[in-house]
Amino acid sequence: MNGALLAASRISALVLAVAVAVHLYVIIDAVQQGLTAAALLGRTHGNWAFLALYGCFVLAASVHAPIGLRAVLAEWLGCSGKLADALLIGFGILIAVLGMRAAWAVFAA
Amino acid sequence: MSTANATETLSLEIWRGGAVGEFRTYRIPMRASETVLDAVSEVQRSTDPTLAYRFACRVGMCGSCAMMVNDRPRWTCRTRVGVVARGGRLRVAPLRHLPVVKDLVVDMAPFFAKWQQAHGRFEPGVAPFRDFARVAPASAERQAADAGIECIGCGVCYAACDVVGWNPDYLGPAALNRAWTLMNDVRDQARRERLAAVSGPGGCASCHTHMACTETCPKAIAPTYAIAGLKRLAIRAALGVRP
Ligand code: SF4
Ligand code: SF4
Ligand code: FES
Numbered sequence: 001m002n003g004a005l006l007a008a009s010r011i012s013a014l015v016l017a018v019a020v021a022v023h024l025y026v027i028i029d030a031v032q033q034g035l036t037a038a039a040l041l042g043r044t045h046g047n048w049a050f051l052a053l054y055g056c057f058v059l060a061a062s063v064h065a066p067i068g069l070r071a072v073l074a075e076w077l078g079c080s081g082k083l084a085d086a087l088l089i090g091f092g093i094l095i096a097v098l099g100m101r102a103a104w105a106v107f108a109a
Numbered sequence: 110m111s112t113a114n115a116t117e118t119l120s121l122e123i124w125r126g127g128a129v130g131e132f133r134t135y136r137i138p139m140r141a142s143e144t145v146l147d148a149v150s151e152v153q154r155s156t157d158p159t160l161a162y163r164f165a166c167r168v169g170m171c172g173s174c175a176m177m178v179n180d181r182p183r184w185t186c187r188t189r190v191g192v193v194a195r196g197g198r199l200r201v202a203p204l205r206h207l208p209v210v211k212d213l214v215v216d217m218a219p220f221f222a223k224w225q226q227a228h229g230r231f232e233p234g235v236a237p238f239r240d241f242a243r244v245a246p247a248s249a250e251r252q253a254a255d256a257g258i259e260c261i262g263c264g265v266c267y268a269a270c271d272v273v274g275w276n277p278d279y280l281g282p283a284a285l286n287r288a289w290t291l292m293n294d295v296r297d298q299a300r301r302e303r304l305a306a307v308s309g310p311g312g313c314a315s316c317h318t319h320m321a322c323t324e325t326c327p328k329a330i331a332p333t334y335a336i337a338g339l340k341r342l343a344i345r346a347a348l349g350v351r352p
Contacts, residue, residue, distance in 0.1 A: 001314035003347035010344060071315070075275035 005067055012064035019057035041109045051107045058099030066092040117197055119190060121148055123160065124202040127209045132200065141191025145183070146174050148190055149201060149213065162213035169327065172261035175268070176213050177202040182268035184327040205268040220264050223280045228306045229287035234298025242296045250293040257290045257335050259328050266322035266332055278311030282322035282332030285313055289335035292342065304342055313339035 001009075030040060044050045066088040073088075074080040117139040122132040135152045146164055153160040164174040169187040176185050178193050179200050193199065207215035224230070244251050266282040267273055273281050280288075288307045291297050307313050313336045322332040345351075 002310060002312070003308040003314065003343035006308075006314035006340060007344040007347040071317075075272065 001067070001071065005070075008063055009067045012060040012067075015056055015060035016064055019053065019060060022053060023057065041106065044106045045109055047107065051103060054103040054106075055100065058096060058103060061099065062092045062096035065095060119148060119194060120198045121152060122198070122200040123149065123152065123213065124209075125160070125212055127211060130209075130212075132202075139190070139194070139197060141189065141194075143190055145176070145178050145185040145188045145190060145193065145199065145201065148199065149176075149185065160213075161211040170261060172263035175204055175263040175265045177204060177268065182265040182325055184263055184265060187327060204264055206270075206273045207264065207268070215264075217264060220267055220281070220283070221262070224262075224284040224287055226306060227280045227284035227288045227312075228299060228303035229284050229291065231291060231294065232297050232299035232303075237298075238296055244295060250295060253335075253338060254290040254293040257286045257330050257332070260286060260330055261328060263327065266326050266330075269321040269325040271319060271321065272315055272317055276311065276315055279315045280307065280311055280313075282316075282336065285316070285339055286330060286332040286335040289338050292339065304339075304346055307339050308343040308346065313343055316340070 035043075069091065070080075070084070070088050073084055118136050119139040121135045121137060123135060124130055125133045135156055137148060137151050137155070140147075146162075146167065149160070149162050150164075153162065162174075162176070164186060165171040167174075167186045169184060172184070174184055174186045175182055177183075177200075178185060178188060179195060180202075182204055183193070185201075190199065201213065203209045203213050203215045207217060207220060210216050260283060262283065264283065266286075270279075270282055272279050285307060288303055291303060292300055297303075316333070316336045318333055318337070320333045323330075323334070326332065
């Protein structure tokens with residue numbers, strides 16, 4: 001890893017810490033209030049704050065996870081180099097696309 | 110060497126051979142207050158003169174006597190048998206992560222080569238300070254350098270660090286700790302080059318903050334914190350923030 005990846009990993013971790021905390025709070029609150037799926041979607045529909053938060057969550061995860069996996073691949077499986085990096089970039093894009101699709105679906109539902 | 114408490118037997122398993130070899134068991138009188146180095150010496154003097162091991166000062170200054178003792182790296186001249194023996198047994202092996210020369214002797218060359226790679230040396234520059242540098246003892250830089258300056262280069266932290274085993278390019282805790290002390294030395298003229306050397310692949314960013322180095326360092330140095338300092342500098346440099 002180099003300084004730029006370390007910076008990206010730390011900054012994305014910072015975003016994730018906030019996003020995960022909010023995410024957990026929302027889950028617990030929704031369960032406590034006994035909200036139905038329909039009631040939940042009613043609140044998230046067209047909610048730009050929701051989309052912004054979960055958009056950041058997804059982007060941070062798509063940056064953070066491949067950087068962590070990169071170390072795991074290199075150190076435990078001896079797999080590093082350009083091919084590994086290309087696969088990891090692909091993995092990051094996959095997380096971003098799937099995550100954004102899910103967030104958008106809940107926003108637009 | 111006989112003392113009054115030498116009633117039980119110490120069963121000492123010692124690695125014999127090179128990278129390929131085996132543990133051989135030697136039995137000597139148990140003396141809880143002698144050091145592991147004393148016990149190894151006793152085997153060499155009384156039983157097998159071909160046993161190879163390394164030491165110099167015997168008082169915790171030179172850093173040459175480190176070995177794996179019951180699977181944990183330790184300075185053997187300052188480790189008492191009674192503290193580490195389990196059920197009257199001790200297993201002594203060469204330091205991890207370094208090529209074995211013979212028996213308990215490892216080749217420290219890769220360890221010190223990484224110090225050089227990390228620019229772990231003072232660089233006075235082409236135009237050194239003409240006068241004494243005035244460094245306030247209470248300044249943050251002086252205190253940060255002080256915290257890591259007593260390293261004796263024993264390699265205990267290097268043997269304890271799993272990342273060194275997983276990633277052969279990793280510079281390791283001792284070299285990075287030394288680099289950090291120099292990054293805090295106002296007289297040093299190569300801090301930019303050093304930061305570049307410790308920020309690349311195998312540098313400070315590879316540290317997983319396991320703290321095995323800090324846990325085992327016999328000089329109570331905390332390389333983990335030194336590396337955290339380097340990480341802060343590396344992140345600032347990557348973001349273009351001036352130190
Ligand atoms: S803190 Fe870093 S250098 Fe120390 S043992 Fe852990 S990974 Fe190795
Ligand atoms: S930091 Fe501690 S354990 Fe590592 S080489 Fe220096 S004295 Fe030995
Ligand atoms: S023999 Fe010098 S430190 Fe142990």
